[in-house]
Amino acid sequence: MEYRSQRIAHWYFRIALVLFVLQVMMGLWLAYNYTFTVPQEIVDVFPFATARAIHTNLLVLWMLLGFMGGTYYIVPEETGSEVYSPNLAWLQLIALVATGVIAIIGFLFGWTKGRPLLEIPPPLNYVVVIGALIFLFNIGMTMFKAKRWTVIQGVLLGGLVFLALLYLFGIPFYKNEVIDWYYWWWVIHLWVEGAWELVTGAIMAFVLLKLTGVERRVVEKWLYVEIGLFLFTGIAGTGHHYYWIGAPKYWLWIGGVFSALEPLPILLMVIDTMHHVKHRQTQIINPHTWTLAVGCAIFHFIGAGIWGFAHTLPQINYYTHGSQVTVSHGHLAFFGAYALLNLTVFYFAIPKLKGIEVYQPTRAKLGFWTMCSAMMLMGLTFGIAGVLQSYLERVLGMGYMTAQGHMRLWMGITLVLGVFFLAGVVVTVFDLLFMKPAVRRAE
Amino acid sequence: MTKKAAFWIFLFGTLSSAALFLVLTWDMHRQVDVLSRADKLSDTVIAGKKSFEKHNCNDCHTILGFGGYYAPDLTRVVQRVGEDGVRYRIKHPELAFAASVRKMPQQHIPAAEIENLLAFFSWVGEIDNGDWPPQDSKKRLTRGEKRLVAMAGVSPGAAVFKSKGCMNCHALGGSGGSFGPALDTVGRTLSTEQIGQYIKEPKSVNPQALMPPQTDLTDRELEEVAKFLGNLK
Numbered sequence: 001m002e003y004r005s006q007r008i009a010h011w012y013f014r015i016a017l018v019l020f021v022l023q024v025m026m027g028l029w030l031a032y033n034y035t036f037t038v039p040q041e042i043v044d045v046f047p048f049a050t051a052r053a054i055h056t057n058l059l060v061l062w063m064l065l066g067f068m069g070g071t072y073y074i075v076p077e078e079t080g081s082e083v084y085s086p087n088l089a090w091l092q093l094i095a096l097v098a099t100g101v102i103a104i105i106g107f108l109f110g111w112t113k114g115r116p117l118l119e120i121p122p123p124l125n126y127v128v129v130i131g132a133l134i135f136l137f138n139i140g141m142t143m144f145k146a147k148r149w150t151v152i153q154g155v156l157l158g159g160l161v162f163l164a165l166l167y168l169f170g171i172p173f174y175k176n177e178v179i180d181w182y183y184w185w186w187v188i189h190l191w192v193e194g195a196w197e198l199v200t201g202a203i204m205a206f207v208l209l210k211l212t213g214v215e216r217r218v219v220e221k222w223l224y225v226e227i228g229l230f231l232f233t234g235i236a237g238t239g240h241h242y243y244w245i246g247a248p249k250y251w252l253w254i255g256g257v258f259s260a261l262e263p264l265p266i267l268l269m270v271i272d273t274m275h276h277v278k279h280r281q282t283q284i285i286n287p288h289t290w291t292l293a294v295g296c297a298i299f300h301f302i303g304a305g306i307w308g309f310a311h312t313l314p315q316i317n318y319y320t321h322g323s324q325v326t327v328s329h330g331h332l333a334f335f336g337a338y339a340l341l342n343l344t345v346f347y348f349a350i351p352k353l354k355g356i357e358v359y360q361p362t363r364a365k366l367g368f369w370t371m372c373s374a375m376m377l378m379g380l381t382f383g384i385a386g387v388l389q390s391y392l393e394r395v396l397g398m399g400y401m402t403a404q405g406h407m408r409l410w411m412g413i414t415l416v417l418g419v420f421f422l423a424g425v426v427v428t429v430f431d432l433l434f435m436k437p438a439v440r441r442a443e
Numbered sequence: 444m445t446k447k448a449a450f451w452i453f454l455f456g457t458l459s460s461a462a463l464f465l466v467l468t469w470d471m472h473r474q475v476d477v478l479s480r481a482d483k484l485s486d487t488v489i490a491g492k493k494s495f496e497k498h499n500c501n502d503c504h505t506i507l508g509f510g511g512y513y514a515p516d517l518t519r520v521v522q523r524v525g526e527d528g529v530r531y532r533i534k535h536p537e538l539a540f541a542a543s544v545r546k547m548p549q550q551h552i553p554a555a556e557i558e559n560l561l562a563f564f565s566w567v568g569e570i571d572n573g574d575w576p577p578q579d580s581k582k583r584l585t586r587g588e589k590r591l592v593a594m595a596g597v598s599p600g601a602a603v604f605k606s607k608g609c610m611n612c613h614a615l616g617g618s619g620g621s622f623g624p625a626l627d628t629v630g631r632t633l634s635t636e637q638i639g640q641y642i643k644e645p646k647s648v649n650p651q652a653l654m655p656p657q658t659d660l661t662d663r664e665l666e667e668v669a670k671f672l673g674n675l676k
């Protein structure tokens with residue numbers, strides 16, 4: 001750690017980690033609902049719908065806190081200056097966490113906007129917007145005052161501004177269900193396949209630059225090409241969600257073609273990560289942080305690239321749309337791309353924030369491999385359930401619940417795997433919160 | 444490649460895709476009124492949409508394929524279970540799904556609000572959305588019907604059963620819905636005449652019947668399906 005104000009990041013990380021554990025616990029309850037019959041009395045007070053809203057909103061909240069913390073960590077080093085106002089950073093953290101807590105308590109009492117993934121109701125939306133504005137102002141002012149521009153900073157700021165702007169499209173009430181979903185995807189798709197990818201690209205570039213000591217010029221060149229391809233394929237690729245909503249038919253072409261190209265920039269990211277690691281100029285200090293960075297790139301490609309491609313063409317999507325196939329992809333992609341990215345940043349920054357040069361990697365490795373194998377297997381079991389559903393319900397025309405009966409076994413296995421996944425998460429989070437320096441071997 | 448060239452790739456890629464996307468968004472707004480029958484978007488439908496959101500139905504049910512995957516898609520629910528079927532399930536989910544392994548919450552929704560929800564579902568069901576979901580596609584049913592009738596050894600009654608929505612509520616040979624009883628052995632308890640009567644007017648046979656009268660069958664179809672079911676023993 002070189003700058004005092006980087007320390008704020010630590011609290012963003014800590015809170016994000018706690019929320020991560022809660023999110024995954026709620027995921028287990030969802031899988032329980034699929035596997036066993038929950039009695040009517042419980043369904044009446046705590047339905048699946050509420051639990052799902054909590055699971056997904058905690059997910060978004062912890063990841064955004066992670067990104068913001070990461071930004072507060074990176075920007076001082078990139079600009080070579082302290083954060084413009086640490087007090088604003090605190091204020092913003094408190095505002096966002098308070099909003100999240102109120103929103104989740106609200107869900108329990110039925111206070112919701114009722115739009116999947118965007119359940120946070122309007123008055124709280126405005127607090128989120130204010131929090132985001134404070135954040136952008138603080139980061140922007142830090143950069144402007146420092147007057148030392150780098151491509152990494154520019155992409156980071158651009159991605160964050162884009163992210164915040166898109167959020168606005170999810171706030172209004174749309175009378176027409178078709179238009180409603182049209183703009184819902186401006187938030188969901190353009191986030192994960194647009195703005196968040198920019199943030200990811202910038203953060204990964206920063207981490208790789210620091211870890212490998214590869215020349216900045218090279219890292220930044222790759223970054224431009226990657227985000228160019230991400231946005232080229234990702235913006236028009238939004239069309240892969242417009243096939244069956246009542247939008248014009250040309251979306252089948254536009255969405256199909258552009259989104260089929262979306263795996264390319266992700267593949268490029270894998271290649272450039274490997275390339276930088278191979279041509280590193282520095283010595284490996286914490287090998288586990290490297291494992292995380294490479295693991296993130298590869299899992300990102302599997303979950304988003306391969307799994308996304310598998311159901312993105314309209315001929316296939318007609319049968320898999322809105323089935324457990326979607327869930328399989330959602331989990332692998334979110335985990336591979338954004339959970340692992342955040343963990344990479346945490347393992348990169350937290351040792352420095354704690355003044356630990358070399359950390360003890362035993363628990364970290366145990367946690368990482370447990371999470372990755374459990375999630376990969378969960379992706380497969382969700383996927384098998386999804387293929388069964390697509391075939392039985394959509395091709396054979398079986399009733400919804402009859403088809404679900406045949407999928408139940410696989411949802412049950414997912415539940416068991418989920419327990420292992422949670423164990424991996426708990427180990428990782430514990431390790432990050434109470435990190436230990438490596439014990440020196442007797443020389 | 445130089446950093447400058449990389450920058451131009453970035454700029455060109457982003458701007459071209461964004462320009463295409465914005466133009467098509469404008470065109471979508473031009474066409475959407477026709478595709479979604481916006482002229483039928485009455486205040487009742489909008490009230491129904493609000494009610495649908497207020498009760499967070501969408502985090503269990505998908506609509507147009509989006510939302511939670513825990514419960515049946517509601518895009519064509521009115522076509523699938525009929526208006527009375529929808530009313531009954533929203534009013535009394537604890538009874539309608541008493542025998543099911545999966546429950547829907549009883550949210551005590553007032554009757555007027557249920558009518559709004561129904562209007563909303565009816566409106567959504569008419570959206571021209573590329574004939575999704577496949578399981579409710581009319582095209583596919585008529586194709587299936589033709590194939591079934593053409594196949595030797597399969598009775599026309601079976602074809603009627605499969606194509607006229609009975610399978611949404613009833614299962615045969617393990618496939619079909621679970622709202623009504625499986626009918627694999629219905630011929631043991633009911634005669635062909637009773638079955639015919641049941642289909643036309645369930646309440647005349649069983650005053651507590653929950654099955655809506657199946658009014659879109661022709662007399663011949665009714666006769667065939669009753670004969671087919673009457674023989675299942």
Ligand code: HEM
Nearest residue numbers: 192240259262304308309311312321322326330333334337
């Ligand atoms: C890291 C990046 C990505 C993340 C986090 C992600 C996440 C998700 C999530 C959560 C959904 C479900 C949304 C919902 O309906 O509730 C979804 C849907 C979808 N994603 Fe991705 N995705 C990513 C990248 C991709 C890519 C690169 C492709 C294509 C190559 C893709 C193709 C799809 C398709 C086709 C659907 C719609 C599924 C359906 O019809 O139900 N995704 N994605």
Ligand code: HEM
Nearest residue numbers: 024027028030031326327330334335339418421511512513
């Ligand atoms: C123990 C681990 C987990 C289990 C058992 C689990 C289970 C579930 C279930 C059953 C659903 C509901 C799908 C539906 O509507 O039918 C869901 C939704 C979702 N979960 Fe998880 N989850 C777990 C961990 C995670 C993690 C670690 C992430 C992200 C990194 C995640 C991201 C999501 C997303 C994005 C959705 C919405 C999916 C969509 O709309 O397609 N979950 N989860």
Ligand SMILES: [Fe+2]
Nearest residue numbers: 189193238240
């Ligand atoms: Fe997408």
